[in-house]
Amino acid sequence: MHEHVTHPVPAEWAANAKIDADAYALKYRASVDDPDSFWLGEAQRIDWMRAPTKIKDTCFDTDNFRIKWFEDGTLNLAANCLDRHLATRGDDVAILWEPDHPDTPNRQLTYRELHEATCRFANLLKDKGVKRGDRVTIYLPMVPEAAVAMLACARIGAVHSIVFAGFSPDALAQRITDCESTIVLTSDEGLRGGKKVPLKANVDAACAKAKVDTVIMLRHTGADVPFVEGRDVDWAEAVAGMSAHCEPEEMNAEDPLFILYTSGSTGKPKGVLHTTGGYAVWASMTHEYTFDYRPGQIYWCAADIGWVTGHSYVVYGPLMNGATTLMFEGVPNYPDFSRFWQVVDKYEVEQFYAAPTALRALMREGDEWVKKTSRKSLKVLGSVGEPINPEAWDWYYDVVGDKRCPIVDTWWQTETGGHMITPLPGAHALKPGSASFPMFGVQPAVVDPADGHVLEGATEGALVILDSWPGQMRTVYGDHDRFIQTYFSQYPGKYFTGDGCRRDEDGYYWITGRIDDVINVSGHRMGTAEVESALVDHDAVAEAAVVGMPHDVKGQGIYAYVTTMEGVENTEELRKELIQWVRKEIGPIATPDVVQFAPGLPKTRSGKIMRRILRKIAENDTGNLGDTSTLADPSVVDDLLANSPHAK
Ligand code: PRX
Numbered sequence: 089m090h091e092h093v094t095h096p097v098p099a100e101w102a103a104n105a106k107i108d109a110d111a112y113a114l115k116y117r118a119s120v121d122d123p124d125s126f127w128l129g130e131a132q133r134i135d136w137m138r139a140p141t142k143i144k145d146t147c148f149d150t151d152n153f154r155i156k157w158f159e160d161g162t163l164n165l166a167a168n169c170l171d172r173h174l175a176t177r178g179d180d181v182a183i184l185w186e187p188d189h190p191d192t193p194n195r196q197l198t199y200r201e202l203h204e205a206t207c208r209f210a211n212l213l214k215d216k217g218v219k220r221g222d223r224v225t226i227y228l229p230m231v232p233e234a235a236v237a238m239l240a241c242a243r244i245g246a247v248h249s250i251v252f253a254g255f256s257p258d259a260l261a262q263r264i265t266d267c268e269s270t271i272v273l274t275s276d277e278g279l280r281g282g283k284k285v286p287l288k289a290n291v292d293a294a295c296a297k298a299k300v301d302t303v304i305m306l307r308h309t310g311a312d313v314p315f316v317e318g319r320d321v322d323w324a325e326a327v328a329g330m331s332a333h334c335e336p337e338e339m340n341a342e343d344p345l346f347i348l349y350t351s352g353s354t355g356k357p358k359g360v361l362h363t364t365g366g367y368a369v370w371a372s373m374t375h376e377y378t379f380d381y382r383p384g385q386i387y388w389c390a391a392d393i394g395w396v397t398g399h400s401y402v403v404y405g406p407l408m409n410g411a412t413t414l415m416f417e418g419v420p421n422y423p424d425f426s427r428f429w430q431v432v433d434k435y436e437v438e439q440f441y442a443a444p445t446a447l448r449a450l451m452r453e454g455d456e457w458v459k460k461t462s463r464k465s466l467k468v469l470g471s472v473g474e475p476i477n478p479e480a481w482d483w484y485y486d487v488v489g490d491k492r493c494p495i496v497d498t499w500w501q502t503e504t505g506g507h508m509i510t511p512l513p514g515a516h517a518l519k520p521g522s523a524s525f526p527m528f529g530v531q532p533a534v535v536d537p538a539d540g541h542v543l544e545g546a547t548e549g550a551l552v553i554l555d556s557w558p559g560q561m562r563t564v565y566g567d568h569d570r571f572i573q574t575y576f577s578q579y580p581g582k583y584f585t586g587d588g589c590r591r592d593e594d595g596y597y598w599i600t601g602r603i604d605d606v607i608n609v610s611g612h613r614m615g616t617a618e619v620e621s622a623l624v625d626h627d628a629v630a631e632a633a634v635v636g637m638p639h640d641v642k643g644q645g646i647y648a649y650v651t652t653m654e655g656v657e658n659t660e661e662l663r664k665e666l667i668q669w670v671r672k673e674i675g676p677i678a679t680p681d682v683v684q685f686a687p688g689l690p691k692t693r694s695g696k697i698m699r700r701i702l703r704k705i706a707e708n709d710t711g712n713l714g715d716t717s718t719l720a721d722p723s724v725v726d727d728l729l730a731n732s733p734h735a736k
Contacts, residue, residue, distance in 0.1 A: 095485070097513075097517055098494070101513055101514040102514055104514070106382075106514070107377050112512055112515040112516070115528050116525075116526070126528070127158075127369070128140075131365075131369055133373065133408070135167065135168055135172045136161050140158035140159070140341060141161075142158070142159050143157070143158060144156075144556070145159060148554075153576070155556050155560055156342055157341060158369070159365075163338075163339060163341065163364060163368065164242065164336035164337060165368050165404065166206060166210075166239040166240070167243070167336040168368060168408050169242075169403075169407035169408055170199060170206060170239065174199060177383070180384075180412065181198055181412045182411075183202060183413055184412055184414045185231065186414060186416045186417065186434070187418065188280060188281065188417045188419075189282065199410075202235070202236065204332045205233075206243060207243070207331070208332055208334075209236050209240040209327055210239075210244050211330040212240075212304070212326050213240055213241070213244060214244060216271060216302050216304070218244065218271060220244065220337055221246070223246070223247045223248075223269035223347065224249070224271050225264050225272045225273070226238065226272075226393075227253055227274045227290070228274060228287075228306065229275055229277075229285070230392055230393060231417065232415060233323070235402075237273050238250070238346075238404075242345060242364075243334060243337065247346055249347040249349070250394055250398075251263050251264075251394065252392060253285060253392075253394060255674070255675040256290070256673060257293035258294075259673075259674055259675055260291065261295075263349050263357070266356070266359055266566065267566070269300075270299060270300055270302065271300070271304070274288055274290075274303060274305055274306070275287050275305060276288050276305060276311045276313045277308060277309040277313075279417060280417070280419055282422055284309060284311070288305055288311075291303055291305075292314060292316070304326065306323040341365025342364070344362070344364075345363055345367055346399065347361050347362075347565045348396055350502040351606055353606050353615060353616075353617065354615070355617060358567070359565030359566065360396075360502050361562055366505075366560070368404070369558045370400075370505050370558045370559025371400045371559065372405055373506075373528070374400075374405065374527060375405030375408075375409055376405075377512055379441070379496070380468060380512070380514060381406075381411060383409070385412070385438040386412050386414060387406055387412065387438065388414035388437045389401040389413070389442075389470075390416055390420075390442040391441070391472070391473075395502075395612070397472055400506050401441060401472075414431070414435060420442075420450055425457035426457045426460060428442070428446075429458050429461035432465065432466060433463065436465035437465055438465055438467045440469055440470065443471070443473040443610065443611035444474055444475070444476040444643065445610040445611050447476070447480045447483065447484050447488075448477075448643075449641050458487050458488055459487070463488065463490065466488075467493060468493055468495075469484055469488060469493045469494070469496070470498060471484070471498065472611070474601075474611045474643045474644075475600070476520075477521065481521055482520060494511070494518060496513060497523045497524070498510040498523065503561045505558075505560060506527075507527050508530050508557070509523040509524065509525065511525065512525075521598065522597065523597050525595070529558070530557050531553060531555050532551060532553055532589075532597060533552050533582070534552075536549050537603065540578070545593075547590070547591055548589070548590040550579070551599070552583060553583040553585065556583075560583075586606060587602055587603065588600040588602070588603040607634075607635070607646065609636075609639075609643070609678075614646065619678055619680065622674055623648060626666060628666075629651070629652060630651045630652060630653045630654075631651040632648055633648070633699065634646060634680075635647050635649075636706070638707060639681065642681075646678065646679070646680040646682075647706035648666075648680045648683045648684070649686045649702055650666060650685055650686065651686055651687065651688065666680070682733055684728070684732060684733065686724075686728055688724040688727070689702075690728070691719065691721075692718055693720045698719065700714060701713055701714070705729060706732075710732075713725065
């Protein structure tokens with residue numbers, strides 16, 4: 089039913105938008121017909137130190153593989169976010185900070201203040217021996233200093249690696265070690281929904297497993313935390329002695345800007361590496377067009393800086409565009425379910441960008457929480473991180489946006505740096521649940537998952553991208569083979585996204601979700617292999633298999649099948665312990681929703697676990713388990729069915 093509802097572009101949007109339907113068609117054609125001219129034009133949005141003359145040099149064929157954008161250009165991204173605004177909008181607010189609790193005083197930093205804080209902190213990093221190219225791990229809550237830290241790294245050419253402040257000490261240590269960073273930036277504690285998060289204690293625990301020389305700690309909640317002499321540095325005390333002047337380092341367009349770890353279908357999380365010039369053009373361009381952003385507007389992306397959305401759309405994109413970007417420390421349901429909309433009213437937010445999981449959680453609580461707020465400042469609503477189901481889409485559109493605000497359902501990935509497929513508010517009629525059309529320069533295609541041939545017209549299959557775009561990741565840090573293997577080997581010559589998708593008769597793209605062993609829990613990517621590896625680390629566990637299951641609020645939940653060691657009793661207590669164990673090993677976002685004890689897992693005679701069967705049982709779609717005759721022991725399935733929570 090829903091798929092037949094289309095919301096046309098409102099007349100005033102068509103008339104006033106930066107990009108209307110005709111402009112989209114023209115620009116899109118230009119971007120794929122003559123990429124060099126198109127991107128030379130878009131590159132003008134950046135203040136280059138040396139303007140690029142070579143624009144695009146890319147090839148996805150593995151024997152001649154290369155991705156280079158603007159390769160002879162030089163620039164500094166922090167200067168593009170700060171210095172160039174000083175003359176025109178130095179006293180405009182760059183960052184508006186809304187604390188966890190509404191009664192805590194808020195903060196704001198003008199472009200001038202943010203520039204000064206960045207320069208001081210950049211000098212502190214240098215003072216601690218950080219040099220161009222060095223990796224700096226950031227494990228901070230949502231406070232303005234997190235943005236300061238990112239910009240300070242960019243200013244001196246250091247490569248930041250932000251680790252989401254909800255990850256465990258082990259996960260943090262693993263990421264510190266992988267990128268060989270010897271400095272960690274953190275705070276005493278984080279604060280979310282009134283609950284304290286022991287960030288410094290987590291860093292201390294991680295330091296026992298990783299080689300860290302320096303920890304710079306921000307005092308945020310004021311908690312009394314251990315301080316290791318010779319290693320730990322008090323942020324405020326140390327920056328006070330630093331000069332407010334720091335020349336931005338001249339970086340090559342292809343120099344690394346940041347690493348961000350993300351989960352894949354196999355093995356450890358991989359360090360997605362983004363470079364400077366192409367990422368800058370991409371983040372700035374997509375932020376401007378997708379949100380129809382104009383200087384002076386108050387813009388709010390509710391993502392955490394620990395995810396790529398926070399990188400591109402809380403910090404870099406908006407600041408390059410001279411925006412006032414709102415940074416929110418808290419959560420949608422604290423102190424109550426009105427919190428988001430009260431913040432919207434408090435600052436007269438015009439663009440609001442969040443994940444469907446938050447919307448679904450709020451939708452459950454009823455419309456009154458929304459309706460008691462005005463929200464009349466809102467102009468565009470954004471969705472990111474996972475498919476938005478039509479019910480949540482309708483609620484967002486009807487209740488939050490009062491049927492006035494276009495919804496931009498932005499499909500993209502950590503790997504893509506910024507928006508890849510999204511409607512533009514003045515250009516595209518909206519279909520609830522469809523990410524709609526490609527961004528300029530993006531050439532999506534749907535291929536047959538079995539043989540990789542490109543499917544035309546209305547169809548369904550695996551989503552690939554045919555050619556490079558400037559914001560594309562350049563490598564997996566320290567493992568270029570893994571990069572090629574993961575993204576370019578499945579369908580040679582094409583970038584494989586890991587997502588399934590459908591294209592309808594009007595050319596709209598509908599992302600159907602991951603088709604590899606990655607699950608999407610509350611918009612957060614989780615590799616089933618990571619959860620399995622955490623489970624088998626427990627003494628009682630012999631073997632584990634993890635799959636996704638449908639979940640009303642989270643989108644997908646985590647369903648774990650566990651075979652315990654000989655002689656271990658499968659008690660309710662052990663089940664609870666295993667759930668807590670994974671939470672502690674990886675972090676709360678990896679908490680399994682279901683742990684089912686299984687005396688055996690369904691394996692083929694060659695020992696391969698048949699995940700298709702496990703998925704079907706987790707989804708409670710057991711009428712159609714397919715052919716189980718190739719299993720080494722088909723009776724295993726009967727036990728799984730009988731003991732599934734759905735059977736009880
Ligand atoms: O499956 C897609 C889903 O999230 C994956 C990327 O996750 P991550 O790298 O953590 O980046 C999240 C923020 C961009 C994709 O492969 N995804 C993201 N946005 C959407 C989506 N699925 C459907 N619709 C979206 N708008």
